[in-house]
Amino acid sequence: MRPDTPHVFKSPLTRFVVAALAWLPVTFGAWYLLAPVLLWPVRLLVEFVANVGFRDVVRTIESGGRSLTFITTLKPAEGVGAGVVSVDVNMLVYAFGMPLFAALTLAAHEAKWWRTLAIGYAVIVPFVAWGVLADFLKGIAIVAPAAIASQTGFSGWQREMIAFAYQFGTLILPAVVPAVLWVLLHRAFLERLRRPAG
């Protein structure tokens, strides 16, 4: 899909959309297969933040490649001696922006697209970590029974912040970040799209 080669579709925008749709199955397949590697930095970032900010709640984090299991210090109920609460988080739910960004970037096929892919990946990783952490916090502070949630010590406004962070990190960030990032990194491509034909 280089701009100087003949194409079936006259409009560069149509070419771009068709190319993006063609790339999506490829990038989604690669993303799923490579997820344990691609999401490894997310795990490191989540572990770092959990160690710094939630050390009293998170005992350890186990990785299943595409998911994380947070082993907490919380007890299942008051007075229960054995057993602790664990929370599983599917990281893929927050990481589908990676194949979307890759498909958009490959469809635009600008110079140094591989560098753009690397930049996009590096920027998306922290937002995936956001979603994963917010999902975990929602699990222990909002969804969990009162007997568990009360052990976290979160105040009312902190629960509100967790709820907002979870909603924003689930409904907005995973899809919007790759699209906005693509626009910011493809300003020259956008200029060409807007140029009148001929």
Add this chain to the structure above:
Amino acid sequence: MLRFFFLFVLLLAVLFGLELTPWAQEWLVQPWTSTLASISTWIVTLFDLDVVATGKVMRSGATGFAVSIEAGCNGVEATLVLLAAMLAFPAPWNYKFVGLIIGIVAVQLLNILRVISLFYIGQWNYDVFEWAHLYVWQALIMLDVLVVWLIWVRRIPRSEDSRSPPAAPPALAAG
């Protein structure tokens, strides 16, 4: 472009915050979600009479399978993203107005296709349903929003948006 970016982020955060308020949920989001279920069910009953909508739930009488349209699947967030992107981008107000009307319709039409497709995919294979629901359709809806926005930006008269987007840095312009 930076002005557009910051304005977009600000508008999106404000719009999303407003969407989460109990008032917006009760008077806008929930009624729209039920309407979406009714529209999707009406379309489906054109070829499959055994489907009914109850509130935001679509149910198959034949298989007992049902889907509940939840936040993220009602197209409201995608609409908010488009709204923020069109409001933040410098363009005449009449272009914004017409773009929003057509854009929202385009996003919601694809979202109806998403709901109907998921309803049948779920009855066929739950693993495929999970994939389509959690990953693929999310990406397709955002691609739809992006394409609608790109089409709209292309149609804005050049003289009206001289402030944006600025020339790309040489490294990007070389492509």
